[in-house]
Amino acid sequence: xxxxxxxxxxxxxxxxxxxxxxxxxxxxxxxxxxxxxxxxxxxxxxxxxxxxxxxxxxxxxxxxxxxxxxxxxxxxxxxxxxxxxxxxxxxxxxxxxxxxxxxxxxxxxxxxxxxxxxxxxxxxxxxxxxxxxxxxxxxxxxxxxxxxxxxxxxxxxxxxxxxxxxxxxxxxxxxxxxxxxxxxxxxxxxxxxxxxxxxxxxxxxxxxxxxxxxxxxxxxxxxxxxxxxxxxxxxxxxxxxxxxxxxxxxxxxxxxxxxxxxxxxxxxxxxxxxxxxxxxxxxxxxxxxxxxxxxxxxxxxxxxxxxxxxxxxxxxxxxxxxxxxxxxxxxxxxxxxxxxxxxxxxxxxxxxxxxxxxxxxxxxxxxxxxxxxxxxxxxxxxxxxxxxxxxxxxxxxxxxxxxxxxxxxxxxxxxxxxxx
Amino acid sequence: xxxxxxxxxxxxxxxxxxxxxxxxxxxxxxxxxxxxxxxxxxxxxxxxxxxxxxxxxxxxxxxxxxxxxxxxxxxxxxxxxxxxxxxxxxxxxxxxxxxxxxxxxxxxxxxxxxxxxxxxxxxxxxxxxxxxxxxxxxxxxxxxxxxxxxxxxxxxxxxxxxxxxxxxxxxxxxxxxxxxxxxxxxxxxxxxxxxxxxxxxxxxxxxxxxxxxxxxxxxxxxxxxxxxxxxxxxxxxxxxxxxxxxxxxxxxxxxxxxxxxx
Numbered sequence: 001x002x003x004x005x006x007x008x009x010x011x012x013x014x015x016x017x018x019x020x021x022x023x024x025x026x027x028x029x030x031x032x033x034x035x036x037x038x039x040x041x042x043x044x045x046x047x048x049x050x051x052x053x054x055x056x057x058x059x060x061x062x063x064x065x066x067x068x069x070x071x072x073x074x075x076x077x078x079x080x081x082x083x084x085x086x087x088x089x090x091x092x093x094x095x096x097x098x099x100x101x102x103x104x105x106x107x108x109x110x111x112x113x114x115x116x117x118x119x120x121x122x123x124x125x126x127x128x129x130x131x132x133x134x135x136x137x138x139x140x141x142x143x144x145x146x147x148x149x150x151x152x153x154x155x156x157x158x159x160x161x162x163x164x165x166x167x168x169x170x171x172x173x174x175x176x177x178x179x180x181x182x183x184x185x186x187x188x189x190x191x192x193x194x195x196x197x198x199x200x201x202x203x204x205x206x207x208x209x210x211x212x213x214x215x216x217x218x219x220x221x222x223x224x225x226x227x228x229x230x231x232x233x234x235x236x237x238x239x240x241x242x243x244x245x246x247x248x249x250x251x252x253x254x255x256x257x258x259x260x261x262x263x264x265x266x267x268x269x270x271x272x273x274x275x276x277x278x279x280x281x282x283x284x285x286x287x288x289x290x291x292x293x294x295x296x297x298x299x300x301x302x303x304x305x306x307x308x309x310x311x312x313x314x315x316x317x318x319x320x321x322x323x324x325x326x327x328x329x330x331x332x333x334x335x336x337x338x339x340x341x342x343x344x345x346x347x348x349x350x351x352x353x354x355x356x357x358x359x360x361x362x363x364x365x366x367x368x369x370x371x372x373x374x375x376x377x378x379x380x381x382x383x384x385x386x387x388x389x390x391x392x393x394x395x396x397x398x399x400x401x402x403x404x405x406x407x408x409x410x411x412x413x414x415x416x417x418x419x420x
Numbered sequence: 421x422x423x424x425x426x427x428x429x430x431x432x433x434x435x436x437x438x439x440x441x442x443x444x445x446x447x448x449x450x451x452x453x454x455x456x457x458x459x460x461x462x463x464x465x466x467x468x469x470x471x472x473x474x475x476x477x478x479x480x481x482x483x484x485x486x487x488x489x490x491x492x493x494x495x496x497x498x499x500x501x502x503x504x505x506x507x508x509x510x511x512x513x514x515x516x517x518x519x520x521x522x523x524x525x526x527x528x529x530x531x532x533x534x535x536x537x538x539x540x541x542x543x544x545x546x547x548x549x550x551x552x553x554x555x556x557x558x559x560x561x562x563x564x565x566x567x568x569x570x571x572x573x574x575x576x577x578x579x580x581x582x583x584x585x586x587x588x589x590x591x592x593x594x595x596x597x598x599x600x601x602x603x604x605x606x607x608x609x610x611x612x613x614x615x616x617x618x619x620x621x622x623x624x625x626x627x628x629x630x631x632x633x634x635x636x637x638x639x640x641x642x643x644x645x646x647x648x649x650x651x652x653x654x655x656x657x658x659x660x661x662x663x664x665x666x667x668x669x670x671x672x673x674x675x676x677x678x679x680x681x682x
Contacts, residue, residue, distance in 0.1 A: 253643060297463070299633070320463045322633045342461060368597070372604035373641040374612045375597055380467060380629055381622070382475060383593035 025049035033058060033066070033074070040064045048072045048094065059083045065090035065119075073097060076109065076128070084112040090119040099128035101160050108133035108162070112140075120145065130162035131183065138171045142178060149183035151206045158207055163188040167195075175200060185211040186228065193217050202226070208233045209250075220245055231256040231276065240266040248274040257298065260285045267291075270413070273298055279321075282308050291315045292413050300326050300366075309333035317411045318342060318361070322379075325402065326366040332402035336361065340408040348409045359407040362398040364391035423504045424512040431516025435488070441520050444480060448472075448528025448553075456536040463632060466545055470628045473525075473553045474621050475589060478560040481521050482581045485564035488517055490574040500682055507674040510569065514670065518561035525553040545631045552624040559620045559665045560585070566669040570676045592619050609644040620665045623658055 022044060024036045033055050036046045042063040050071035056079040060066075063086055072093070074081050078100035082091065089112075096109040108130035112118055118140035125131045131147040134140060147164040164180035166188045167173060173195040179202075180186040186202030189195070189212035198221040202209035209228035212218070212235070219241040225232050231250035234240060240263060247257035257276035258268075261283045268290040273279035279298040282288075288311045295301035301321040304311070306329025317340045318324045324341060338354075346355040365384050369376050378384050391398055435441050452469055459465040489496075492513075499509050529550050533540070540546065564581045571577040596615050600608065616622040630649055648654040 253639065320461060342464065368601070369639075372600040373639055374604070374608050375600040376639065376641050377612045377616055377622075377626065377645055378593055378597055378600075379633060380470065381593045381625060382471070383590050383597065385471075386590070 019043045019045055021045045021047055023047050023049065024053075026051045037062070037064070037066075048074075055081050057081075057083060059085060060089055061086045063088040065092075066094070067092045068094040071095075076107075078107075080107045080109075080111050082110050084110065084115045084118070086114075087116045088118075089115055091123065092119070092121045093123075095124040095126070097126045097128065099130070101129045101162075103159065106130055106133060106162065106166075108166070111135075112137055116140070118142075123147075125164075128162070130166055131164040131180070133163075133166040133168075134170055134173070135168045136170070137173070139173070140170065141174045141176075143174070143176045145178045147178065147183070148181045149205075151182045151184065151204075158184055161206060163211075164202075164205070167192045170195065174198075179203075180209075181205065185209075186225075188212070189215040189218070191215065195219075196221070198222055200224070202228065205229065210234070212237060216240075219243070222246075224248075225250070225257075227251075228255075230254055231258060233259040233261070234263055235259075235261040237262075238264040238266065242266070242268050242271060244270040244272075246272050246274075247276060247279065248272075250276045252277060256281045259283075260288070263288060268293055272296070273301070278303050280304075282311070284308065286310050288312070289314075293317075294411075294413055295319065295321055295324075297321065299323065303327070304334065305329070306331065311335070312337070314338050315408075315412045316340070317413055319411070323363065323366050325361040326370065327362055327399060327402065328370055330397065330399050332399040334402070336402060336404045338406040338408060338412075339404055340411045341404065344407045344409075346407065353409050355407040355409055359404045360392055360395065360398065360402065361404065362402050363388045364398055367397050421508065424508040424515070427499070427504075427509055427512025428515040428519070431513050432519055435516060435520040440484060441524050444484075444521070445524040445528040447476075448525055449531040452529050452532025453535050454532075456532065456539055462539060462541040466549065466628075466632065469529075469549060470552075470625065470632075473549060474556065474624050477521075477525060477553050477556045478589060478621060479585050481518075481557045481560035482564040482585050483578070484521065485517050485561045486568050486578045486581045489513070489565065489568035490577060497682055506677050510565075510673060510677045511670070514561065514565045514673070517565065518558050521557040521561055522554040525557050526550060529553060542631070545628065548628050548631055552627055555662050556620060556624055559662065562666045562669040562673075566673040566676070569673045569680065572680075588619055588621050593622065596622075609641050612641070613645065613648055617658065617661050620662060623662060627658070 022030060022036045022040055024030050024033055024046060030036050033048060033053055037058065037060055040046060040062055044064045046064060046066045048068040050069055052073045052075055054077050055074045056077050060082060073095045075097055076099040078098060080099060081096050091110065099107045099109050109125045109128045110132045112134045114136050116138045118137055120132060121143045123145045125147040127150055132142060142165060149161055149164065151161045161184040163185040164183040165175060169191045171193045176198045178200045181203050183205050184207050186205040186209045192215040194217045196219050200223045203226040206229045208230055209225035210232045215237050217239045221243045224246045227249045232247060250257050255277045257273040257279040259281050263285040265287045269292055271293045274296045277299045279295050279301045281303045283305045284307045286309050290313045292315050294317045297320045300323045301318050303326045306327060311334040313334060313336045315338050319342045324343060341359050341361060344355055344359045346357040348355050364387050451472055455465040455468050500506060533546050563584060567581050568577050571580060616626060626649060630646055634646065
């Protein structure tokens with residue numbers, strides 16, 4: 001009986017599908033990936049055994065799956081390695097390397113065009129110009145890829161480095177569990193809709209850890225953006241949802257944890273901003289709800305420009321920031337309510353957890369430094385403290401309506417130790 | 421020189437015996453311990469401590485130096501009638517007072533810090549706080565001592581010392597701010613550095629602030645400041661200015677003391 005079961009199992013294994021596995025190895029009858037792809041028909045599975053294979057500009061126009069094992073390396077010799085131009089292609093468990101910088105065309109380890117239902121996973125990509133570049137595709141999946149570029153202190157030209165994961169005109173994509181490092185942008189989206197980006201780790205990219213433009217209805221969950229040249233920039237998009245992301249250690253003259261430019265109707269929930277020069281810089285953004293975020297030890301927790309309106313900032317924790325809120329306007333059309341401000345010095349007589357006197361998070365000094373940057377050298381001086389106090393009592397220069405009427409006495413959130 | 425040492429010893433012990441030096445030390449011990457232990461947030465307590473150090477230390481040093489001098493004029497007159505060089509006598513008294521003050525600050529802060537070591541996030545900030553406190557004690561004792569020697573009337577002397585403290589602690593920053601706002605269109609970062617180095621209280625504040633608020637200093641101006649104060653040259657120049665703030669009033673005091681008719 002047991003034998004029969006085993007037999008049946010093997011029978012199913014080999015004959016269940018009509019697909020065939022083509023094995024490629026240096027000593028096999030089929031020794032190059034190109035000839036294997038030529039032999040394959042839709043639904044076939046190409047298995048590349050351990051070894052280094054030189055593959056340049058190989059066009060794949062069949063619905064096949066290409067995978068390798070530990071030690072399978074495709075070397076581009078400076079050119080684009082795989083060029084996918086068909087639906088339902090799968091590439092996984094392979095190392096791709098050596099794609100040179102080119103100023104005429106965008107060379108990538110994996111370049112996909114018009115390929116729906118892509119499945120790209122468990123790739124290791126090293127020394128490339130662009131990592132994974134996907135254009136005009138839908139319903140694709142990119143996961144567990146480890147992409148590391150060559151951008152460093154010596155090689156710092158933005159134009160000499162490409163993006164790790166680059167999506168253009170895509171829809172309904174899933175990007176998850178990837179590690180992207182030392183490229184120009186970690187993850188770059190342009191005209192991408194309805195996609196889900198979760199649990200990625202973007203570190204040490206020279207420009208932005210995550211950069212998207214004109215990309216609506218996307219969701220970003222539990223990603224970690226660390227030490228990127230200018231943090232994360234999101235521009236000209238609406239319906240963006242960012243939940244429980246971690247923005248840390250983005251330091252530098254123009255570094256932001258999160259730069260919001262022309263963003264509307266979006267939600268920021270439960271994110272942690274730690275040790276950034278400017279945690280959130282909001283420019284011309286509207287109808288954003290920011291709640292339950294934590295701002296800790298940033299230079300400026302939030303810089304909110306005068307052209308932002310109808311944003312709701314509620315139930316956030318502002319802890320140990322040099323400046324909590326800074327703005328360049330004397331009016332305010334945003335709603336700050338029920339946040340915890342560590343700087344708050346009011347009292348709570350009725351013990352309901354809400355401070356009895358309102359809190360004004362904008363200090364006169366932030367206004368002064370915006371006008372006269374050199375004045376930053378007077379920070380924490382007694383004279384400045386006196387000025388701030390006077391301004392707090394009777395606001396003249398700072399926006400009178402930028403006020404939290406329900407400042408919390410205790411931190412609101414328990415995401416202080418969020419880490420992944 | 422032996423006379424200086426003897427006078428120093430006498431003044432030092434005399435100071436230690438007075439209740440004020442001990443109170444002063446206890447004040448620092450209690451406030452540093454209390455702030456770090458009860459505030460909960462390390463940065464916030466360091467900021468409060470810094471405010472105490474850069475406000476209270478200059479004020480108390482100035483007041484206690486002038487008071488001591490004016491209360492001991494009889495002793496000074498007796499001392500000057502002895503075969504001791506005037507400059508030696510004055511230096512001895514100065515050292516006696518200044519060392520007491522710096523020791524009080526040093527020991528007081530150390531006690532507070534040692535008892536809260538488990539809450540400390542950055543020991544280097546606390547060390548700079550102590551350095552700042554000790555340097556400010558030396559500087560303001562020196563300035564106050566010069567004023568006391570130069571002005572014979574007790575009331576005028578104490579008043580003058582208070583005015584100097586107010587100028588340096590508050591008014592000077594206001595004038596600086598005015599200058600920055602008026603000339604905001606110009607690249608005045610270097611001016612800002614020079615101006616702030618002319619005031620020992622500002623130097624102390626910047627010294628600590630650079631360790632606390634580096635992120636917000638990352639703008640262009642901030643980059644210029646942190647680059648200067650972070651460099652070895654900047655450090656050396658800062659140290660030199662602080663030392664000259666101690667030595668110059670002392671030289672003036674010796675010069676004045678040699679010429680004054682007591």
